[in-house]
Amino acid sequence: MMKFATTSTAGMLVRLKMLLLTGLLLALAIIAPGSGGQSYAQNPLPPFADSWNGVHSFLTYSPNGNYTTSFIQSIAWRYDFGFSVGKFRTVSERHGHVELRYLSEQYTDDELRRIFRDTANMIDFYEERGGVRYADPVYTQVLAAGGVEQEMSSFTALRETYGRDVLANERAIWLAAHELAHQWWGNMVTNRDWTHFWLNEGLASFMASAYKERRFGREEYMKDIAEYRANYEKVRDAGKDRSLVFPDWNRPTREDRTLVYDKGAYVIHLLRQEMGERAFWNGIRRYTRKYFGKSVVTLDFQTEMEAASGKSLRTFFDRWVYLRQS
Numbered sequence: 463m464m465k466f467a468t469t470s471t472a473g474m475l476v477r478l479k480m481l482l483l484t485g486l487l488l489a490l491a492i493i494a495p496g497s498g499g500q501s502y503a504q505n506p507l508p509p510f511a512d513s514w515n516g517v518h519s520f521l522t523y524s525p526n527g528n529y530t531t532s533f534i535q536s537i538a539w540r541y542d543f544g545f546s547v548g549k550f551r552t553v554s555e556r557h558g559h560v561e562l563r564y565l566s567e568q569y570t571d572d573e574l575r576r577i578f579r580d581t582a583n584m585i586d587f588y589e590e591r592g593g594v595r596y597a598d599p600v601y602t603q604v605l606a607a608g609g610v611e612q613e614m615s616s617f618t619a620l621r622e623t624y625g626r627d628v629l630a631n632e633r634a635i636w637l638a639a640h641e642l643a644h645q646w647w648g649n650m651v652t653n654r655d656w657t658h659f660w661l662n663e664g665l666a667s668f669m670a671s672a673y674k675e676r677r678f679g680r681e682e683y684m685k686d687i688a689e690y691r692a693n694y695e696k697v698r699d700a701g702k703d704r705s706l707v708f709p710d711w712n713r714p715t716r717e718d719r720t721l722v723y724d725k726g727a728y729v730i731h732l733l734r735q736e737m738g739e740r741a742f743w744n745g746i747r748r749y750t751r752k753y754f755g756k757s758v759v760t761l762d763f764q765t766e767m768e769a770a771s772g773k774s775l776r777t778f779f780d781r782w783v784y785l786r787q788s
């Protein structure tokens with residue numbers, strides 16, 4: 463998550479219902495097209511496209527002018543649900559066991575393929591580093607109006623201008639890489655409560671930079687790390703450094719968010735240096751595999767990293783995570 467905004471086209475969404483069925487999540491959106499009165503036979507295609515978590519199941523049109531669209535998701539324990547509705551163009555590509563879907567009102571099919579060209583490689587990279595396959599049969603990315611930057615389960619909404627940024631510079635993919643990383647770290651390995659939020663955001667930011675390192679080289683990775691560090695040091699120098707495990711997360715300040723995102727990612731980079739390549743990535747795999755589909759606290763992360771390194775990391779965690787004297 464970066465920040466939340468609504469993504470539906472104004473006026474199109476009338477109401478939505480969610481039903482939990484045994485082992486399945488079935489989500490229904492009832493949408494008024496603004497051109498009611500037509501029968502389904504006269505108007506089989508709706509004047510919009512939509513996207514939700516999971517796989518599209520069915521679409522019906524009722525005589526009162528409402529469309530009902532439904533999506534089915536086979537795994538229901540995740541918390542991150544959302545939807546987009548708009549006059550979207552949809553491009554679909556298959557990558558192994560995952561269908562990739564790209565939606566936009568603004569961009570051509572060719573542009574959408576270029577904007578999301580890295581998605582398949584990102585999935586491969588996170589599967590390799592996490593040691594766990596992407597969990598859903600579909601991953602959808604929507605370029606939506608407004609400032610949205612929000613991961614959801616099997617689905618991400620990004621601001622429309624993200625597309626222009628990537629078309630101008632193929633290296634400007636940090637945001638999509640960050641949000642996709644949440645499909646592992648955040649959505650499937652989930653902090654037990656918000657006080658451990660840095661596990662979601664620090665890891666997603668770090669993994670986005672690690673992907674850029676794989677794709678563009680070490681220099682690109684180090685540029686990100688330098689930025690995380692500089693952002694963190696600004697907060698520290700202002701006397702606002704705090705433990706990454708917050709006593710509460712009710713009203714986070716701007717500085718608190720910088721700590722969770724930027725210091726979080728920087729500290730994971732420092733841990734990588736501390737442990738060395740082999741032990742560090744073994745630890746990431748141990749942690750991800752063990753807690754995939756479960757919730758975590760910071761001690762779970764520390765314990766798995768220690769098991770991979772074969773030594774105590776207490777001094778490191780005290781200094782960098784908890785901000786206390788060993």
Ligand SMILES: [Zn+2]
Nearest residue numbers: 463464663666
């Ligand atoms: Zn995030």
